[in-house]
Amino acid sequence: MLLAVRWRRVLVMIFLILLAAILTWIYWLYRPPYALYDYLTEKELQSARASDSMSNKSAKFVLFNQLQGAGFNNQVQEILIYHHLSLPFIWRPRFHQPLPLSAFLPGPTIDGVPVSFLEQICPQDDTVYIQIDALYDDLWRTSQKILARPEKCIIITNRIMHWNYLSSSALSQVWPSFQQYLGRYFAWSPQILDITRRTQKELRLRPHQSHYTQHDSSNQNQSGDSYMALHIRRGDFKSHCASLASSQTPFTTWASLSSLRDSRILSAITLQAQAHPHVRTLHILHDASIDHPNVYIDIMKLKAALTNPDWAARNGWGESGPMRRITESSMIPIKHGEYDFTVAVDMELARWADVFVGNGYSSLSSQVVAMKDGVGGWDPEGYYSDMIL
Template structure:
């Protein structure tokens, strides 16, 4: 009996020790990931001061717009909406009232300053923290803008071009349903120019990107050292269940992956939204399909022998790393490259998101670094169901990039 109790106690002690180690590891990861409170506090204070200075120096006839904003979704879901809001404000001659990002990368709901990530929408605009100081309640005109998807953009432009000084949009106009329809195609010509002229990362993001290209020896038009590379976004993790839902509802690609100019960029067989199997094949592609997409771009860029893989591997998605290593092994195989018709042999170097030199307190910016490295690559392979992939594709086209250098699996 005593021996049995000792065994149970030893097991319980081992279990408690294991749980304690996990908790310590989680706490360490949390501390390592999050930027200092002082940094975010300083940026929030700076946003307020710059906004007040802009108001103080204004002529008094400026018009403002404050939008109902998506909160708590992934970075690129929030960013694509914010950029569209800023673009809409600019073309209707209004000052954009920007809001914080609602950020949940550490399992918490926290408001972080937008300027920590994106500089463009925080220039010559004002923070929501001072909106009431320039637009008292008595001067605010509240409006719903949502109509049918085809007329949504024109309706928004028409209303915001009016004479009301302070407009608050009370409905969510760029919802996910709208962003997956051809209605957004009317936005693209002006939005492409907006990206070319107004898109800008924060200094923190650009610093990590420059450090990453140096360490990983990735050449681009911005960073001349290193070797040219192809980037691929391997969207896995928790995406499988999401893809099953999309297939069940017969949902097509999202946002800019639906642009007519990019339809020839879709790897054959083309997406058939009436066929759930076709949706699954594009949303959660097999390793063979991913390899076919890489081969397509490798043949178009025979001198590029470096591949950088953007992925969402993490402690709770360890199988992503297994798929990455399987992919890397195949791409470095001489015989396979020869069969695929690669004139200069297999890939020589393969790097990944996990190799990016993210320092203490910099994890919040990792997703931005992935986007920018995809934007700067010689060619890009992405997933038409992913906001990260479509964001990269839009930025590449905004830079004057060629549609043929983009492939959607």
């Protein structure tokens, strides 16, 4: 009896030691790269101090009322649209933003000035505070007129890129100029691009050969499989998607472009698998976590169906058969301090996929749509047929 008690104590001790080791490893792996962020924050401040705009009396500045505390892509799409709207004005979305923007999106930070410099560069007698109120169809033009005012500093006091506007048909008028903006200014940071190339190599995901541009020459001649990218939403948004669909709420931002088709997940994958028999590798984009196990269950169901030869045959996948290989976000080979960048890496993987199946209510899917067309050098004849929402 005494021996059994001792063994139980030993087993409990071993369990606690293993648990402590696992928790320590998770903390170490997912700990943000604070040293990098501190370095980039200081570099941004130094660049701003050395910028001609600080001493240029004719320079103008605008500060927008920006979304805070939301998901990565909700903020990314707003940053890019505001930057596009404000050009050639000087702006940087630093209000209550704890991370250096150059760690993710270096384009909007070029020649920008942190909001901490506001008092130094904006004299009170040459600063105007404005609330923009306009009908959706006229919101963009009204905002442009306001930014053309003569004051040195313009501070917009209300949020204008709110959900209702982003899901309205009025935003389509912005797309042609925003498309050109992306081609000129959009770029991920070196950290994100390095992880993307590592992931493509280790997961054997070959970028679409027809998408190469002079800016993406490092992706040429890569080995691996042509692949389809699938974005599914997190478990806590499952009911949200259902309610949006039942109320016939329009898709968000660039997912509402009229040339895109919409469908259900399995039928969408089937349509693309039939149209692209050479694509039998799938990469699933998700942000599942231990507190949302439903996503893992959904992924297991998808894998079971999409790798089943009988299921593929019944659904007309042809002689190429079912998916032969499936990768997912949790397989991205991140190193210490790289976890913050995985969402952007997934987006870049989706941009380089032969086929993209997304969710029209998701800002991530919407941004992938914009990146594929605005940045990626796609064949204009086949671009829209290679995406479905």
